[in-house]
Amino acid sequence: MPEENIVYIGNKPVMNYVLAVVTQVNGGTAQVVLKARGRAISRAVDVAEIVRNRFIPEIEIENIDISTEEIVGNEGGATNVSAIEIQLRKE
Amino acid sequence: MPEENIVYIGNKPVMNYVLAVVTQVNGGTAQVVLKARGRAISRAVDVAEIVRNRFIPEIEIENIDISTEEIVGNEGGATNVSAIEIQLRKE
Numbered sequence: 001m002p003e004e005n006i007v008y009i010g011n012k013p014v015m016n017y018v019l020a021v022v023t024q025v026n027g028g029t030a031q032v033v034l035k036a037r038g039r040a041i042s043r044a045v046d047v048a049e050i051v052r053n054r055f056i057p058e059i060e061i062e063n064i065d066i067s068t069e070e071i072v073g074n075e076g077g078a079t080n081v082s083a084i085e086i087q088l089r090k091e
Numbered sequence: 092m093p094e095e096n097i098v099y100i101g102n103k104p105v106m107n108y109v110l111a112v113v114t115q116v117n118g119g120t121a122q123v124v125l126k127a128r129g130r131a132i133s134r135a136v137d138v139a140e141i142v143r144n145r146f147i148p149e150i151e152i153e154n155i156d157i158s159t160e161e162i163v164g165n166e167g168g169a170t171n172v173s174a175i176e177i178q179l180r181k182e
Contacts (some may be wrong), residue, residue: 044134045173049159066177068140079142082136086157091136 005029009036009044017047022055025090031062034086037069039083048086062087096120101136108138115144116181122153125177128160132175139177150174153178 007020021032036044052059065085070078096115100108112123127135143150156176161169 039130039133041136042130045157045175048157049171049173053159061157064157066136066139066152066155068144071176080140081138082133084136085099 005031006033006035007047009034009040009047011040014043014046014050017043018050020057021047021051021088025051025056025059025078026077030090032088034088035083036038036072037083038081044084044086051088056090058091059088062089096122096125098138100131100137100138102126102131103121105141106135109141109146111123112138112142112179116142116147116150116179121181123179125179126174128174129172132173134151135177139179142179147181149182150179151182153180 003048005024007017007024009017017034017063021034024032034044034047048061052061063085067083067085068080069083071081098108098111098115108125112125125135125138139152141158143152154176155178158176159171159176160174162172163169
């Protein structure tokens, strides 16, 4: 999908990511995917809800997927972390 | 749906909620719904992933919904908080 854009949600303030999504959509991107892991998952949900409720009401949540990712540390040990993908689409 | 059971995810350790879900499913409940708000959203995703990957592989994620809820405080002020509902079903 050439129109797909990914916004990775980390530890910055929520409004930084909201602005990133709004900028992409206003620039003509039809689909934006929010990706987050671990504690940032809650923030990804916040971003989707704020974009939809306050900025771009035409945005729909097309799909939400959750999964488990394995993170390998410097010592070689592996840890599992949950992840979420929220697909937003402007109708 | 009479078979539906709701597990509210709060601030307790993840395994408490995993045990609650596993107990319900092993007791014959076909569908379990995980509900969480705010920072507990990440924990709800952890619970779904741990149940599915470690305990009951036949569990499928039937649907995931996100929403915004308004919480009215003691002073009458209202705050918005994001919420998630994860529907699990044993095939």
